[in-house]
Amino acid sequence: MxxxxxxxxxxxxxxxxxxxRLDFVKMRADVGCPPDDDILGFVEGLTCLTTQAQARQVILQHELDDAQTxxxxxxxxxxxxxxxxxxxxxxxxxxxxxxxxxxxxxxxxxxxxxxxxxxxxxxxxxxxxxxxxxxxxxxxxxxxxxxxxxxxxxxxxxxxxxxxxxx
CATH class of the missing domain: 3.40.50.1000 (HAD superfamily/HAD-like)
Structure with a gap:
């Protein structure tokens, strides 16, 4: 450097x-995000607030699990x-x-x-x-x-x- x-x-x-060890393929599948889309942008673009909140929770859980290791x-x-x-x-x-x-x-x-x-x-x-x-x-x-x-x-x-x- x-x-x-x-x-x-x-x-x-x-x-x-x-x-x-975040598995972005699994994370995208879990929230219904197309494979080539940015997952955060996809979730922000969800129009149903309930679906958006659920997707955010799924991502959060993936991140928290990863953080432990x-x-x-x-x-x-x-x-x-x-x-x-x-x-x-x-x-x-x-x-x-x-x-x-x-x-x-x-x-x-x-x-x-x-x-x-x-x-x-x-x-x-x-x-x-x-x-x-x-x-x-x-x-x-x-x-x-x-x-x-x-x-x-x-x-x-x-x-x-x-x-x-x-x-």
Missing amino acids: NLDGVHGVIFDLDGTLVES SRWLTNGKAMVEKAQDAGLPMAIVTRNCQQATRIKIHNNQIPIDTILTREDAPPKPDPTALLMVAKQWNLHPRHCLYVGDFIYDRHAAENAGMQWLMV
Whole structure:
């Protein structure tokens, strides 16, 4: 991870800092989401509020089950330690819910306090959460590095005008 010109590092959570065993095929099937659709966007688009609430509960249960077994990824821990050693502020921006995110952070003792979930801002690839962190740090987005493992992470960073690293 090259930190030249970087004044703050924002990490994705699942697949970047911690392992995730979320089965998105099963999750999509459980909520009736077509295989190629974004599951969060699909649920938001449901017009029946009861069906939408049920779908959200299904996703929540999948995330909570996954949170119980999530462990540090070796590379993720090394990247956090490198940012710490460089004295850089760090944040996490995740599409996860707050409850599952808190469990993962607590169980793995992840030393990052600034955390934004899908309850705090529109989910990635929307850049809002990344821009909120840059603003909180009083940094221009180009001086921030977003580290993730999925195409939504890259798109969010590009949409925010940030440097990005895919792991």
